[in-house]
Amino acid sequence: MVGRYIDAAGATHGILFRPPDSFVVYDFPGATFTSLNGINERGLVVGRYTDPSTGIDHGILGKVVRGTAGVMLPLAPPSTPAQASPERTVVIEPAY
Numbered sequence: 001m002v003g004r005y006i007d008a009a010g011a012t013h014g015i016l017f018r019p020p021d022s023f024v025v026y027d028f029p030g031a032t033f034t035s036l037n038g039i040n041e042r043g044l045v046v047g048r049y050t051d052p053s054t055g056i057d058h059g060i061l062g063k064v065v066r067g068t069a070g071v072m073l074p075l076a077p078p079s080t081p082a083q084a085s086p087e088r089t090v091v092i093e094p095a096y
Helices: none
Strands: 002-006 012-018 022-026 033-039 044-050 057-063 065-067 070-075 088-091
Touching: 033 057
Parallel strands: 012 033
Antiparallel strands: 002 012, 002 033, 012 022, 033 044, 044 057, 057 070, 065 070, 070 088
């Protein structure tokens, strides 16, 4: 299960449920708003983030990977072709 929450400062963060009883918080690097909107049985995650310099939303496509470093969400390139960059892996930490 994925989703988002707003903290006390008003920032929106993406969340990923990690069974049996914890959540992983994910923020797209540099974004002021991150939302994880869907996940399928293969662990592919979709969502969006807001670029604070332009106010424009971009899509997120990632895959949940479990390993010795914890749960990771490798990202596809940003949704704007001019900003496309090689795939990178972002390690996300538990919210607890």
